[in-house]
Amino acid sequence: MEIIKPLIQYLAVIILSPLLLGLINRVKAKFAGRRGQPLLQLYFDLYKLSYKTPVYSRTTTWLFRAGPVIGLSAILCALAALPFAGRPGFLAFDGDFIFLIYLLGLGRFFTVLAALDTGSSFEGMGASREVQFAVFSEPAFFLALAALSKATGKLSLSGMFLALEPASWQAAAPALLLLTAALFIILLAENSRVPVDDPNTHLELTMIHEVMVLDHSGPDLAYILYGAALKLWFFGALIASAVLPRHSGSWLYDGAAFLGMMAVIAAAIGTVESVMARLRMIKVQYLLMGALVFSILALLFQTGR
Amino acid sequence: MSIPLVPLENIPFLPMEEFTRTVTGKLRSGGRAAVFFAMPEAGAFRLVMAIAFDLEGRLEFLSTAAAGSFPSLTPELPQLHLFEREIYELTGLKPEGHPWLKPVRFTGAAARPGVAEFFRVHGSEVHEVAVGPVHAGVIEPGHFRFQCYGEKVFQLEIALGYQHRGVERRLAAGPDARGIHYAETLAGDTTAGHAWAYCETIETLCGAAVPARAQVLRAIMLELERLANHTGDLGALSGDVAYLPTASFCGRLRGDFLNMTALICGNRFGRNMFRPGGVNFDLDAALAKELKARLDAAFRDAENAVALLWETNSVVDRFDATGLLLADAARGLGLVGPVARACGIPLDTRRNFPFGPYHDFTLSASGRGDVYARAYVRWAEMQKSAQLVDAWLDALPGGPVAAECGPLRPGSAAMSLIEGWRGQICHAAVTDDAGRFRYYKVVDPSFRNWVGLAMALRNGEISDFPLCNKSFNLSYCGHDL
Numbered sequence: 001m002e003i004i005k006p007l008i009q010y011l012a013v014i015i016l017s018p019l020l021l022g023l024i025n026r027v028k029a030k031f032a033g034r035r036g037q038p039l040l041q042l043y044f045d046l047y048k049l050s051y052k053t054p055v056y057s058r059t060t061t062w063l064f065r066a067g068p069v070i071g072l073s074a075i076l077c078a079l080a081a082l083p084f085a086g087r088p089g090f091l092a093f094d095g096d097f098i099f100l101i102y103l104l105g106l107g108r109f110f111t112v113l114a115a116l117d118t119g120s121s122f123e124g125m126g127a128s129r130e131v132q133f134a135v136f137s138e139p140a141f142f143l144a145l146a147a148l149s150k151a152t153g154k155l156s157l158s159g160m161f162l163a164l165e166p167a168s169w170q171a172a173a174p175a176l177l178l179l180t181a182a183l184f185i186i187l188l189a190e191n192s193r194v195p196v197d198d199p200n201t202h203l204e205l206t207m208i209h210e211v212m213v214l215d216h217s218g219p220d221l222a223y224i225l226y227g228a229a230l231k232l233w234f235f236g237a238l239i240a241s242a243v244l245p246r247h248s249g250s251w252l253y254d255g256a257a258f259l260g261m262m263a264v265i266a267a268a269i270g271t272v273e274s275v276m277a278r279l280r281m282i283k284v285q286y287l288l289m290g291a292l293v294f295s296i297l298a299l300l301f302q303t304g305r
Numbered sequence: 306m307s308i309p310l311v312p313l314e315n316i317p318f319l320p321m322e323e324f325t326r327t328v329t330g331k332l333r334s335g336g337r338a339a340v341f342f343a344m345p346e347a348g349a350f351r352l353v354m355a356i357a358f359d360l361e362g363r364l365e366f367l368s369t370a371a372a373g374s375f376p377s378l379t380p381e382l383p384q385l386h387l388f389e390r391e392i393y394e395l396t397g398l399k400p401e402g403h404p405w406l407k408p409v410r411f412t413g414a415a416a417r418p419g420v421a422e423f424f425r426v427h428g429s430e431v432h433e434v435a436v437g438p439v440h441a442g443v444i445e446p447g448h449f450r451f452q453c454y455g456e457k458v459f460q461l462e463i464a465l466g467y468q469h470r471g472v473e474r475r476l477a478a479g480p481d482a483r484g485i486h487y488a489e490t491l492a493g494d495t496t497a498g499h500a501w502a503y504c505e506t507i508e509t510l511c512g513a514a515v516p517a518r519a520q521v522l523r524a525i526m527l528e529l530e531r532l533a534n535h536t537g538d539l540g541a542l543s544g545d546v547a548y549l550p551t552a553s554f555c556g557r558l559r560g561d562f563l564n565m566t567a568l569i570c571g572n573r574f575g576r577n578m579f580r581p582g583g584v585n586f587d588l589d590a591a592l593a594k595e596l597k598a599r600l601d602a603a604f605r606d607a608e609n610a611v612a613l614l615w616e617t618n619s620v621v622d623r624f625d626a627t628g629l630l631l632a633d634a635a636r637g638l639g640l641v642g643p644v645a646r647a648c649g650i651p652l653d654t655r656r657n658f659p660f661g662p663y664h665d666f667t668l669s670a671s672g673r674g675d676v677y678a679r680a681y682v683r684w685a686e687m688q689k690s691a692q693l694v695d696a697w698l699d700a701l702p703g704g705p706v707a708a709e710c711g712p713l714r715p716g717s718a719a720m721s722l723i724e725g726w727r728g729q730i731c732h733a734a735v736t737d738d739a740g741r742f743r744y745y746k747v748v749d750p751s752f753r754n755w756v757g758l759a760m761a762l763r764n765g766e767i768s769d770f771p772l773c774n775k776s777f778n779l780s781y782c783g784h785d786l
Contacts, residue, residue, distance in 0.1 A: 032553035121434040125767070128455075195619065198547040202441040203771040205434075206545075277546040277619040280627070281456060281768040 006090035017233040018042035027270025054218030067114025068223035074107035075230045085258035086247040088158030097145045115212035126211030136288035143295035144179040150302035161241040178298040185291035187235035194273040311718045316366040324369035341388035344744045377403040384639030410466035418466040419448045426452035445781035461762040468785035477745040492783030497526040498725025500579035502732040505721035507581040510713040517702040519583035520661040528690040531726040533562035535683040546623040554610035561603040583707025604691045624677035628761040628773035642728020646670035647678035654724035679776040713740040749783030
C-alpha cells in the first residue's frame, strides 16, 4: 500500500501537468476578453507531435537528439523525489534537494548543448541568454532550499515539507515569505514566463528559452513541451507545499487542497502575465538578483536563530 | 494649396558642376530632397530633383544632364544615398564616390534579392545574425543583417527588394484606367494616401478642380486610415512587450476603424474610393450620423486602451530610451512622418504643404526619438485625426463629389505631396508631347525611413529590434514598389 500512493501521486503529476498551462492560458484569455484555447490544448499538441516524423538538419549530431530526451528524463526523475500534498515522493532521500538542482542543471546543460549543436545564430543567442540567467536563478534556488532546510531541520525535500507546519510559519514567517517570493520569481524565470520571457512571442530575437528549441520537431518537440509543463509543475508544487503547511492526515483531502493550490498558482502566473509588460533583456538579471537576495536573506534569518 | 503644374521648360537646367553646388547649398540650408530621379532624355539622362523647404512650405526644382556617371553627393548629404543607388540600379548612371553602392531592389533577370555584399565587422568576438527574408510572423519579406558583440548591435544592414513588382514602371505606361488601382495597392495599408497622391498628380496635370465635398471625403478616408493603422501599431507595440490588455483591445479597435472605411466605400482598406477628379462614393446624412456614432465609440475605447500604456510602469520602462534616434541623424537622412516628428522635427505635409481641406493644421512634434516618443506621437495624431473627422462629418460641404478630368497637359511636370499615416508620400510625373506619362516616380515614406531603423538599432540591444521595428512599422512593398 505504501508504494501505491506515491505511485498514484506520481501518475497524477505526470497526467495533470499540461493542464497548468491550459489554466494559465485561460486566465490570460479572460483578461484579454477572449474565449481562449481549449484547456486541454497542450494534450492535443502533444498527441499531434507524437506521431509526426522529426526533421534533423545534417549539421547536427547525436547531441541534438539527446537534448530533449535527457531534458525530459531529468525532470521526470526530479519529480519522483518531489513531495505531493505533504507526502514524500518515492525517490526521497537525505540531501535529495541538491540532487534535484543538479538534475535540473543537467537538463539545462543538454538543452543548451543541443541548441549550440545546430550552429544557428538564433539558438546560440538563446543558449547564451539561458546560461546567463541561470547564473542568477540557480544559486537563488539553491539558497532558497537551503533556507527551507535550515528552517525545518530536514535534509530531504520531502522531509522539509512534511516538517513544515502552521507553527513554522509563525516561527519563521519572514524567512518563509522571502523564500516563497524567491521561488515564485525563479518559477517565472525557469519556465520562461512574463516578465522574464514571453512564451507567446514569435520574435526569435527576443526569446530566451523558446529560441533554443526552434529546430526541434515531432516527438522531440513533444518531449520539450511536455518537459516544460512538468518543470512548471515542479516549481509550482514547491510553492504550493510551502504555503500549504497544514496536513489533515486525509490523503484525499490534502491532495485536493494541494491541487487547488496549484490552480491558484497557475491563475497567479496568468494574472502576472496579463497585467505587466516584459522586462527589457538587460533588466532580467536585476529581477533574478532580487530573488537571489531574498534567498540569501531567508537563509540569514534562519542561521541567526 | 496644391503644388502647381510646372512646364518642363521652367525647370532650371544647370551644368553638372553648378547643379552639384546648388543642390549641396540648398540641402544644407534647410532643404530636403523630396524626390530625385533620372529621366531618359536625348540618348542620355536628365537628373531631376525637387527640393522641399519644409519650414517655408516651398518647393524648388533643379535638373542637369548626365551620361555614364555623375558625382555622388551622398558623402556630403546622406539623405541622397538611396536615391543615388536607385538611379544607379535603374539607369546604370554611376554616382562616383558613393560609399556603399549596391542595388536597392535587385531588379533585372540576373539579380537575386539579398545577394550582395554586406557590411561586416571583424573580430573574434563579433558575431553575425541574419534574420529573414522569411519571418516567423505573417509579415512581408525583408532581410536584416546584424553585426553584434554579445547582445549589443554594432551595425544593422537592411536588404529589401523581395516585393518588387515593377509597379512604378507600369504606372509610367499610363495614364490609364488601371493606374488608380496600382496606386491603391502600392503599399496595401496606405490605400488612401497613395490613391490621393496619384489623383492629385493627374488633376494637376489636367487642371481639374476637385470639388470641396470630394476633398473633405478624401480627407476623411485618409484620417480613418491613419486612425486604423496607428491603433494597430499601438496594439502591436503593446503585444511586442507582452502587455496583453492594450494589444487585445487595439486589435479589435483597428477593425472598427477599418469597418468605418468599409461603410463609406465597401472596402475595409478604402479601395475604390478615389478617382482622378474626385471620389466614387458620397455620404448621405444618415451615414454621416452613423459614422459619427461609430467614431465616438471606437475612439472612446481607444482612449481607454491606450491610456493603459502610459499608466503601466513596466510598459513605459520598456519603451523609454529604447531605439534612440537623434534628431540630427533623422534630419540628415531626410526622414519623414511620425518617426521624424518623434525626434522633434516639425514636418507634417498637412501643415508644411497643405492639401485638400487641411487649413490651419497645427501639429506638435516633440520627443527624444525613442520608442516611447514614436508611440506617443501616434496617439497624439490619433486624437487630432478623430477631431478632424468628427468636425468634417458635422459640416460636409455640399456640391458634387467629382469633376471631369480632361487630357493631360503635354511637356509638363507635376508633383503631389500627401501626408499618409507613415509620412510624406510623393508622386511626381512628367508628360511627353502627346500628353502621356513620360516618367512616373513614387516615393513612399518607407523608402526614406528604413535607414532610420538601422540607425536606431546602433549600439542598442538586439533583443530590442522587434520592438523598434514595430515602432517604425515600415512597408516592404512601399519601398520595393
